[in-house]
Amino acid sequence: MKKTLIALAVLAASGAAMAQSSVTLYGVLDIGVGKLKDGKWGLNNGDAGYGGTPDGFNSTSVIGFRGTEDLGGGLKANFNLQTGGLDLSTGGTSLAFSREAWVGLESGSFGAIQLGRSSSIGAKVMGAYDFNGTSYSSALDRAGISAVTWYGSSRRSSQIQYASPNFGGVVVRAGFTPKGDEGGVQGVGVPDTAKNRYSLGATFANGPLSVSAIAETKQREGLRTAYAIGASYDLSVVKIAATYNRREAEGIDGYNTFSNGTAGNGGQNAGGKGWTVGVVAPLGAANVGVQYARNTDADIKALELFANYALSKRTRVYVDFVKGYDQNAVAASAVRAAAPSNPYAVGLGVVHTF
Numbered sequence: 001m002k003k004t005l006i007a008l009a010v011l012a013a014s015g016a017a018m019a020q021s022s023v024t025l026y027g028v029l030d031i032g033v034g035k036l037k038d039g040k041w042g043l044n045n046g047d048a049g050y051g052g053t054p055d056g057f058n059s060t061s062v063i064g065f066r067g068t069e070d071l072g073g074g075l076k077a078n079f080n081l082q083t084g085g086l087d088l089s090t091g092g093t094s095l096a097f098s099r100e101a102w103v104g105l106e107s108g109s110f111g112a113i114q115l116g117r118s119s120s121i122g123a124k125v126m127g128a129y130d131f132n133g134t135s136y137s138s139a140l141d142r143a144g145i146s147a148v149t150w151y152g153s154s155r156r157s158s159q160i161q162y163a164s165p166n167f168g169g170v171v172v173r174a175g176f177t178p179k180g181d182e183g184g185v186q187g188v189g190v191p192d193t194a195k196n197r198y199s200l201g202a203t204f205a206n207g208p209l210s211v212s213a214i215a216e217t218k219q220r221e222g223l224r225t226a227y228a229i230g231a232s233y234d235l236s237v238v239k240i241a242a243t244y245n246r247r248e249a250e251g252i253d254g255y256n257t258f259s260n261g262t263a264g265n266g267g268q269n270a271g272g273k274g275w276t277v278g279v280v281a282p283l284g285a286a287n288v289g290v291q292y293a294r295n296t297d298a299d300i301k302a303l304e305l306f307a308n309y310a311l312s313k314r315t316r317v318y319v320d321f322v323k324g325y326d327q328n329a330v331a332a333s334a335v336r337a338a339a340p341s342n343p344y345a346v347g348l349g350v351v352h353t354f
Contacts, residue, residue, distance in 0.1 A: 023067035025354075030056025031088040032318070032349015036258075038340045044089035050258050050339045057347025058135045058318045061086040062099060079103045080118070099155060111164045118161055121175045122147040122228070123154040125201035125214040129230040129241045131280040131289050132306040137320035137345060139304035143293035144257045144272045145245040147214055147228035156197075157181065169206040175199035175216075182219070193221040208234035216248070223248045238281045246273035251297030259330035259339040272297040285310045301325040314353045321346045 034057045035041045036050065044056055055061070064082035071077055082100035102116030123134075126147035130140050134154060140146035148154045158181035164172040175198070180187030182194035201214035215227040230243035251272035272295040280289035291304040304322045311317065323344040332338040 020070040021068070023065060025063070025065055027063040027354050028059050028061055029086075029088060029352045029354075030059040030061050030349060032057050032347050034345065034347030034349070036345045037343045042089075044087060050337050050343075055087070055136065056349055056351070057137060057320050057345065058349060059133065059351050060084065060099075061088055064097075064100060074108050076106045077103070078106060102159075102161075108165065111162060113163075114159075114161045116159070117155055117157045118159055120148075120150065120154055120156045120159075120216075121161065121173045121199035121201045122150050122214050122216060122226075124163075124173060125203055125212050126228050126230055126243065126245075127154075128203075128210065129212070129232055129243050129276075129278070131239070131241065131278045131291060132304065132308075132320065135306075135320060137304050137306060137322035137347065139278075139291040139293040139302040139322055140243070140245075140276050142257045142302035142304075142322055142324050143274060143276070143295045143300055144251070144298060145243075145247060145274045145276065145293055145295050147226070147243075147245050150216060150226050150248050151219060156199075170202060170204050172202045173200070191220065195220055208236075218248060224250070238279055241276075241278045243276045244274070245276070246297075247271055251295060251299075256324070256327045256330045256339050256341075256343070257300075257302075258324065258327070258343045258345075272300075274298075300327050315350065317348075317350045319346075319348050 031044060033041060033043055034045060036045070039045070062082050062084060063086060064080060066078070066080045068076050068078040080100040080102055081097040083096065084098040100118055102114045102118045104112055104114035106112040127134065130138055130146065130148065132138065134141055134146060134148045138146060141149050156175060156177055159175050159177050161175045162173065177197040179190055179194040179196045183190045195218055197217055197219050199214070199216040201212065203210065203212040211231045213229045215225060217225050226246060226248040228243060228245040230241065232239060232241035249271040274293065274295040274297060276291065276293040278289065278291035280287055286307065286309040288307045292301070294301045302322060302324045306318065306320045308316050308318045321344070324342055327342055329341040330339040
């Protein structure tokens with residue numbers, strides 16, 4: 001009898017421990033057919049068309065693991081590991097966790113802190129104002145004025161990031177990347193031009209209104225502090241948004257964002273400043289929208305049209321179209337294929353999440 005009671009106690013303790021900790025496998029899968037200007041129709045050839053990596057037209061296909069552990073007293077430990085480079089057209093993938101790789105602590109009264117590679121403050125604060133997500137068809141990104149893709153990426157390596165609790169609709173986020181992680185090993189060999197990088201953003205959301213602001217200091221000499229502001233309002237029949245953005249580099253006249261920054265502009269550091277507007281309308285299980293962006297610094301524009309239809313909570317089909325205006329052609333380089341003047345892209349596909 002005593003052995004039975006001991007066994008039951010061990011099982012109960014084990015069950016309680018397991019209930020306090022969890023790990024979840026999740027993913028996003030995007031497969032579609034599309035075409036770029038001067039290109040052929042193909043499967044998942046959105047970014048690949050002008051020299052990038054194969055990817056869907058609407059979302060990045062990823063697989064990840066996230067987990068949490070209850071440490072008691074309202075404190076939790078958590079982590080997130082997310083792959084990049086998953087190509088559904090070939091089945092090829094990179095097992096490197098190049099999109100998310102961090103460990104953090106979270107408390108209801110303190111907020112949350114993350115250490116490692118994670119989504120940038122710009123992506124978390126300003127991403128909500130790009131109504132179709134930062135897809136390949138994003139007019140904001142194609143005009144070179146998306147805060148989500150400052151420094152050519154929506155992620156930051158070696159970042160310490162903090163998010164405050166929600167204070168009456170206000171959430172504050174801050175990020176810090178020390179210059180010792182800008183090259184070399186353990187800070188050895190870091191260029192003299194490298195800078196500590198600081199990010200600070202805040203969002204106020206109350207009912208139908210949302211207002212946000214974000215700033216990020218320059219990564220190195222020769223760049224500049226980037227900043228953006230945005231607002232949206234939900235009128236039920238339609239939701240509208242507007243943003244203003246100054247990127248981390250000076251604009252280049254005729255800069256072609258489809259070429260991913262090879263137009264003599266320091267690699268991935270896109271240039272410019274300007275404004276965007278967007279409208280999205282819900283239609284039952286579907287939504288349709290239009291977004292327009294103008295880079296007044298580089299004198300280029302982009303128009304985006306999109307539609308999504310939800311087949312279920314986890315599966316939707318989409319149609320995306322984007323066209324750039326006043327964008328000069330870009331010759332091929334060692335890292336990118338040539339991009340034509342006034343490029344466009346169209347994609348039709350399906351996204352499944354799990």
